[in-house]
Amino acid sequence: MISINPNQVQLLHRIVTQTGLYQYDGPTVSRLVLYDSKSRRHPTMTKKAFQAAMKRVFDHTTSNLAAPLSSSIQQELTAFTDKLFTMFANPKTNKVNGVALACGFTVLCNGRKSDKLEHIFELLDEDKDTWVSQDEIAKFIQSFLIMLMSVSSSFTHLYGGACSNDSAAITQTIDAGSDWATSQVFDALKPKNGSICFDDFADWYTKGGYQSMPWLELLDLRKWVISA
Numbered sequence: 001m002i003s004i005n006p007n008q009v010q011l012l013h014r015i016v017t018q019t020g021l022y023q024y025d026g027p028t029v030s031r032l033v034l035y036d037s038k039s040r041r042h043p044t045m046t047k048k049a050f051q052a053a054m055k056r057v058f059d060h061t062t063s064n065l066a067a068p069l070s071s072s073i074q075q076e077l078t079a080f081t082d083k084l085f086t087m088f089a090n091p092k093t094n095k096v097n098g099v100a101l102a103c104g105f106t107v108l109c110n111g112r113k114s115d116k117l118e119h120i121f122e123l124l125d126e127d128k129d130t131w132v133s134q135d136e137i138a139k140f141i142q143s144f145l146i147m148l149m150s151v152s153s154s155f156t157h158l159y160g161g162a163c164s165n166d167s168a169a170i171t172q173t174i175d176a177g178s179d180w181a182t183s184q185v186f187d188a189l190k191p192k193n194g195s196i197c198f199d200d201f202a203d204w205y206t207k208g209g210y211q212s213m214p215w216l217e218l219l220d221l222r223k224w225v226i227s228a
């Protein structure tokens with residue numbers, strides 16, 4: 001169960017609309033996120049590289065706006081991206097996985113759920129053989145939940161257990177939630193080579209998998225943000 005405070009949806013609404021982000025699709029924004037690191041197979045970003053990536057994304061999405069961002073939105077945006085870095089960074093290395101970040105950003109972009117999922121599978125499939133492993137799916141689900149957490153102050157219940165608001169507990173909840181959701185997919189599909197392709201996932205989801213991860217519907221911003 002995920003609960004999202006209405007004020008936090010307003011924050012998300014302001015960020016995606018006032019920065020123009022919601023007008024750009026996942027592939028466009030992913031390229032901006034991964035610009036510096038696309039030649040590397042597993043891009044990781046220092047805080048400096050992360051901040052440069054955020055600047056590339058929002059310079060691009062705000063370039064066609066009629067007026068510059070107000071200082072209050074700029075402040076909210078800085079607070080939001082600072083929170084993202086904290087949430088996405090590996091606590092041991094203090095670096096962010098670029099693919100996970102790009103997957104997370106896809107949640108905030110324009111596009112239909114199925115198009116976003118297909119793009120996310122392309123991002124996850126780093127060796128481009130169309131197969132995606134259980135670890136890679138877990139990475140996506142984790143980044144999805146991190147993105148939801150970052151726009152929510154009342155994400156208090158996940159999979160039946162109450163969690164407090166301290167960051168260690170939140171991280172633990174996200175890890176447990178993504179492991180659980182990923183195993184739902186792989187336990188159901190039991191792939192022989194340990195990997196699945198996009199069609200396997202889409203088929204599983206349509207035939208009942210949505211009951212395991214109803215929050216995947218949130219990939220379509222029109223259902224909860226843009227219409228709000």
Ligand SMILES: [Ca+2]
Nearest residue numbers: 125129131132
């Ligand atoms: Ca692969």
